[in-house]
Amino acid sequence: MAEFPSKVSTRTSSPAQGGGAAVSALRPDLGFVRSSLGALMLLQLVLGLLVWALIADTPYHLYPAYGWVIFVAVFVWLVTIVFFMLYLFQLHMKLYMVPWPLVLMIFNVGATVLYITAFITCSASVELTSLKGTRQYNQRAAASFFSCLVMIAYGVSAFFSFQAWRGVGSNAATSQMAGGYA
Numbered sequence: 001m002a003e004f005p006s007k008v009s010t011r012t013s014s015p016a017q018g019g020g021a022a023v024s025a026l027r028p029d030l031g032f033v034r035s036s037l038g039a040l041m042l043l044q045l046v047l048g049l050l051v052w053a054l055i056a057d058t059p060y061h062l063y064p065a066y067g068w069v070i071f072v073a074v075f076v077w078l079v080t081i082v083f084f085m086l087y088l089f090q091l092h093m094k095l096y097m098v099p100w101p102l103v104l105m106i107f108n109v110g111a112t113v114l115y116i117t118a119f120i121t122c123s124a125s126v127e128l129t130s131l132k133g134t135r136q137y138n139q140r141a142a143a144s145f146f147s148c149l150v151m152i153a154y155g156v157s158a159f160f161s162f163q164a165w166r167g168v169g170s171n172a173a174t175s176q177m178a179g180g181y182a
Contacts, residue, residue, distance in 0.1 A: 026091075028088050028089060029087075029089070029090050032087050032088055036160060037087065037157070037160065040160070041080060041083065041087070042084075043153050044080050044157070045077065045081065045084065047146050047153060048076060048077040048080065048150050049077060050143075051073040051143050051147045051150060052070055052073035052074050054139045054140070054142050054143040055070045055073065055139070055140070055143045057139060058136045058139050062129075063125060063129050065122070065124070065125040066122070066125065066129070068117070068118065068121055069118045069121055069122045069143070069147070072118040073118065073147070073150075075114075076111045076114060076115065079107065079111075083104065083107065101161060101165040102165050104161045104164075104165075105158065105162050105165045108154055108157040108158035108161045109158045111154040112151060112154040115151035115154055116151055118147050118151075119144065122140065122143055122144045123144040126141050
């Protein structure tokens with residue numbers, strides 16, 4: 001058997017300050033907020049918050065129609081927050097194996113369809129569930145109006161995300177440089 005060399009240099013090191021694994025700091029990409037995708041997501045978040053806050057301030061649990069509206073508004077709002085954070089902190093670039101343009105397009109189309117049903121349900125139920133001129137009537141009518149605006153915002157996002165998925169108006173070099181959003 002070969003002898004172990006007598007002169008072996010061993011070096012030990014201590015972990016860097018901060019305790020162990022190097023984790024890159026998450027920094028927000030302010031260019032995303034200024035992009036059309038970021039601006040539309042912010043608009044969807046604000047309008048969606050208005051819809052579910054207006055409905056939640058009324059006794060919606062007495063009417064199943066408003067239960068559906070609040071479900072759609074809160075669910076889509078929460079998923080939009082997740083996508084907003086993914087794009088704001090550029091986590092979509094770290095998860096490169098996921099086809100993000102396709103995922104975003106499917107979400108936006110689904111959100112548009114859900115908000116179409118919520119808008120129709122909310123609008124059709126305003127007159128039936130409240131007296132004209134009361135606070136509840138005004139809140140539910142405002143929720144109907146804002147749900148229409150959110151529906152339009154998700155429709156526009158669906159159109160833009162369809163174009164991004166198909167690659168209309170860009171090539172591989174510009175889409176890489178733009179970070180995946182225009």
